[in-house]
Amino acid sequence: MPQVIVVAGPSGSGKSRLCRRLGLPTLNLDDFYKDGDDPNVDWDSPESWNTAAAVAAILELATSGTAEVPTYDISTSRRTGLHRLDLAGSQYFLAEGIFAPEIVAECRRLGLLADAVCVTQHPVLTFVRRLGRDLREHRKPPLVLLRRGLRLALHQRRVVDRAVVSGCRVVSPEVGYIEINLLLV
DSSP, rough: EEEEEEESSSSSSSHHHHHHHHHHHEEEEGGGOOTTTTTOOOOTGGGGHHHHHHHHHHHHHHHHEEEEEEEEETTTTTTEEEEEOOTTSEEEEEEEEEHHHHHHHHHHHHTTTTEEEEEEOOOHHHHHHHHHHHTTTTTSSHHHHHHHHHHHTTTTTHHHHHHTTTTTTEEEEHHHHHHHHHHHH
């Protein structure tokens, strides 16, 4: 049965880049955000994220090798459709996102967890990368991105600490790449 490798970390820390480098099928957990008109949406709170649906998708991927998963557009704050994720026979797949620590315990309980890492870098580097990405993708108005980015940089350590408490190992993007590749051998 395929197993999941959870890739957590602060926004802009290099999670998506690491997943692309690894080349494994990847479930983008940010696609499980609730729509922006939901009263529980606070982009920095797990309450704005559908944990149960994310775990259900992971379970479906592990048992059937495919799953219909949401596509979410951050700039409009809503789901825009569904797409099929196919593991194509891979024994491992990645699940990455800022709220990834929320699923580690349940994936472990279900016997689906191969590994859980929290990618982190220096807060200034993370801030610059996040701001550049968010501006390039027009995720929100520039002033909102700047203010939010500064706040996230100040609280980056809390995000990493929460991931550790949830069962993630802290790694740099490079160490994560090396260690996950060793697991795949």
